[in-house]
Amino acid sequence: MTDAATTNTATTHTDWHALEPSSAQKFRERVLPFIIAAIVLAVIPLMGPSRTTLTLLNHMGINIVFALSFNMLLGRAGLLTFGHAVYLGLGGYFCVHILNWIDGSEGLMQHLPVFSLPIFGFGLGALAGAIIGYPSCKRAGTAFAMISLGVAELMAACAFMFDTIFGGEMGISGDRMSGPEFLGLSLGPLEEVYWFIAFWTLFGTIAMYAFTRTPLGKLSEATRDNPERVQFIGYNPTRVRYLVFIFAGGFAGLAGGMAAVQDEIFTPESMSLIPSGVVLIAAYVGGIRYFSGPIMGAILLTYMQSNLSDYSSAWLLYLGLMFIVIVMFIPNGIAGIVFGFWNGLRSPNRGAMMARWAGQGVAVVLMFMSIVVLVEVAIRWSEGYGETFEAFGMSFSFDSILTWALIVLPFAAGVFLMRRVTRKDEVPV
Amino acid sequence: MTAPALELRNVHKSFGPAKIIQGVNLTIPKGEVHAIIGPNGAGKSTLFNLISALHPLSDGEILLNGETITGKRPYQINRMGLSRSFQVSNIFTNMSVRENVRCGVLYSMGLGYSFLKNVGNLKEVNEKTAQILDEVGLIDKANLPAALLPYADQRTLEIAITIAGGADVIMLDEPTAGMSHSETDRAVELIGRAARGKTLLIVEHDMGVVFGLADRISVLVYGEIVATGKPEEIRGDPKVREAYLGDETIPGDEEVTA
Numbered sequence: 278m279t280d281a282a283t284t285n286t287a288t289t290h291t292d293w294h295a296l297e298p299s300s301a302q303k304f305r306e307r308v309l310p311f312i313i314a315a316i317v318l319a320v321i322p323l324m325g326p327s328r329t330t331l332t333l334l335n336h337m338g339i340n341i342v343f344a345l346s347f348n349m350l351l352g353r354a355g356l357l358t359f360g361h362a363v364y365l366g367l368g369g370y371f372c373v374h375i376l377n378w379i380d381g382s383e384g385l386m387q388h389l390p391v392f393s394l395p396i397f398g399f400g401l402g403a404l405a406g407a408i409i410g411y412p413s414c415k416r417a418g419t420a421f422a423m424i425s426l427g428v429a430e431l432m433a434a435c436a437f438m439f440d441t442i443f444g445g446e447m448g449i450s451g452d453r454m455s456g457p458e459f460l461g462l463s464l465g466p467l468e469e470v471y472w473f474i475a476f477w478t479l480f481g482t483i484a485m486y487a488f489t490r491t492p493l494g495k496l497s498e499a500t501r502d503n504p505e506r507v508q509f510i511g512y513n514p515t516r517v518r519y520l521v522f523i524f525a526g527g528f529a530g531l532a533g534g535m536a537a538v539q540d541e542i543f544t545p546e547s548m549s550l551i552p553s554g555v556v557l558i559a560a561y562v563g564g565i566r567y568f569s570g571p572i573m574g575a576i577l578l579t580y581m582q583s584n585l586s587d588y589s590s591a592w593l594l595y596l597g598l599m600f601i602v603i604v605m606f607i608p609n610g611i612a613g614i615v616f617g618f619w620n621g622l623r624s625p626n627r628g629a630m631m632a633r634w635a636g637q638g639v640a641v642v643l644m645f646m647s648i649v650v651l652v653e654v655a656i657r658w659s660e661g662y663g664e665t666f667e668a669f670g671m672s673f674s675f676d677s678i679l680t681w682a683l684i685v686l687p688f689a690a691g692v693f694l695m696r697r698v699t700r701k702d703e704v705p706v
Numbered sequence: 707m708t709a710p711a712l713e714l715r716n717v718h719k720s721f722g723p724a725k726i727i728q729g730v731n732l733t734i735p736k737g738e739v740h741a742i743i744g745p746n747g748a749g750k751s752t753l754f755n756l757i758s759a760l761h762p763l764s765d766g767e768i769l770l771n772g773e774t775i776t777g778k779r780p781y782q783i784n785r786m787g788l789s790r791s792f793q794v795s796n797i798f799t800n801m802s803v804r805e806n807v808r809c810g811v812l813y814s815m816g817l818g819y820s821f822l823k824n825v826g827n828l829k830e831v832n833e834k835t836a837q838i839l840d841e842v843g844l845i846d847k848a849n850l851p852a853a854l855l856p857y858a859d860q861r862t863l864e865i866a867i868t869i870a871g872g873a874d875v876i877m878l879d880e881p882t883a884g885m886s887h888s889e890t891d892r893a894v895e896l897i898g899r900a901a902r903g904k905t906l907l908i909v910e911h912d913m914g915v916v917f918g919l920a921d922r923i924s925v926l927v928y929g930e931i932v933a934t935g936k937p938e939e940i941r942g943d944p945k946v947r948e949a950y951l952g953d954e955t956i957p958g959d960e961e962v963t964a
Contacts, residue, residue, distance in 0.1 A: 293836035511813030
C-alpha cells in the first residue's frame, strides 16, 4: 500500500483496531490456553501413569473431541441432536476397516501410517454428515432433534443387521501395530498411543476453536440466535446449519478414528443412543455456552464412567441426579462455575462473593451427604443381603431412626442455607 | 430510463378466506423515501413481509430494480440489494454489538460461507464494521453484548445491521416504535443519513417522522392503497381523512402548521 492510501484509510475510516482486544489479551485468551494444554499433555507421561490411567486419559482425549464436535451443533448452532454417536461410530468403523486393509495389504495400503487414521475418520464422518444432514438440516428445533433420534435408531439397527460391514454384535477388531511407524511410534504400547491421542486431541480442539472464529462459525451463532434475521443479511440458514453439521460429523468421525486406534475394536453399541446421550450429558454438564465447557464435561464424565462404579453400584443414579441438578440450577455448567469463580475473585466485592460461595458450598455438601446416605441405604435395603451402609465411622441401618434423621436433617439444613444465601440477588427464572 | 427500485403489480395476499392485501400497485423510483401509512390492521406489515418474501404472494408480481423477485427466497432477495428491519428488535442477542454488525457485513464483502478465514484478520470487513458503528453512533458500545443494550440502542443496532450489507433498497418497519421524543429525533436523523442516495421504504406510525422524512406517502386501508402522493397532497386528501377519522388525528397537522 502506498503512503497516500495509508493516510486516506486513516482519515476516512475509524480505527477498528481500537475495538479489537489488545494483542496481550488475544494471546491470553486465544493462544495461552492451548500452550498450557500442550504443556500439560507433555508433562503427564513424566509422572509415570499406570496402564489404567493411560487408558482413562486416552478415553478422555477421545471424548473431549467428541463432546466439542457435539457442541458445534448444540452450543454454537442451537441444534439439539440425539444421534451424534452415529458419526463417531461410522468414522471409527471405517478406521478399523482401514487397520485391517493395512494389515492385509501387499500394495499401496501397507505404507499408510496408522497415525493418520483420524483424518480418514474425519472424512467419513463429514461424508455421513453431508448425506444424513442434507434432509435433516432442512428443519431446525424439535423436528431436527426428532429426525436425529430416528437416524440414530436406524443406523444402530443397520449396524446390527449388516454383519460384513459392522461385524454383528461382536463388532470388528483390528491391529493398531500394522503399517509403517510414524515419528518412531509403533503405537503398540499404551504410552505411544497416548502421544497419538494427545496429538489429535490438541489438533481437534485447536481446529474446532479456529472454526468458531471463521465467518461460517460466526454465522452459525447468528443462525442460532435469530434464523429469520440471518436471511436478511444474505445467508440461507438451512445452508449454514448444513455446513456446520458436516463439520460436526467430521470431528465426531475424527474422535472415532482416535477410538479405533485406542480400542482396536468397534461394536454396533458405539452407534446406539447410549453414547449419543452420554455426549449430550457431558457437553451440557460442562457448559454449552463456553468453548471449554464440553472439555471439562468430557473429562468429568469419562472419569465418572470408569471410576465411579468402584465406589457405588448406584453410580448411574448419581450421574442422572447431577445432570438434572445442572439443567435446573446451573445452566452454564461447570465452565460457568469456573469462570464465575475466576471473575468473582478479581471483582471488587470479592469478600461478599466468597462468603456466598462458601455458604452455597456448605449447603451443597449437606444436601449431597443426605442424598448419598439415602441412595446407599436404599440400595442395600433393596438388594436384601442384609448389608448395611457404613461411612463416616458410622453404620446406617435402614430401620434406625438416626439414619433417617441423618437423611432428612442435613438436606433440610442444606436447602434452608442455600435459599438464605442465594435469595438476595437471584430469582430463578 | 432506469427501472424503478421497487415495483408492485397487482399484489394480492390472502390468509385462508381473509383477504389482507387486495391488489396493491406501487412504483417507487430509485432514491425516493417512501412511507406507507394506514390505520392498524391495514396490512402494512404484511405488505412488507410480501416484498421481503417472508410470505409468498397469492397473486401479482414484485420487481426489484426491474427484476422479478416473486418466488425468490429472502436471502436471494437480500443479495439482489434489498434489506429490511423488523418491528420488534431482531438482533443476534448473544453476540456483541460489533459482531452483530460484522455478520451483516460479511456476505456483501464476498466472504460467503467461508470456513478458512479468521474474522479477526479481515481488514476490510472490520473497517467497514467500525465505519457503520461510527455512523450510527454505537462505536462506544461496540463490545457490549447486544442483549444488554437499552431499547433505543437495540433499534439503532437493528438499523445498523439492515444497512451493513450495503443494499440500495432499505425497508424499515416502524423504526421509531416505542422510542421517546429525543430518541425519535436522533433515529430520524440517523435514518436520513443512512438513506442518503438509497431507496427507502418505511412503515411508521409517528406522523412527525413520516412527514419529516418522506418524499412520497402511500395510504394503505384494508389492503388497498387509497392514495399516493407528496406529503402535502396526502394531508389534504379527503379519502385519507375518512380513513383516519376516529382513529388518530390527521397526519402531521400539528407538526407542520406549527
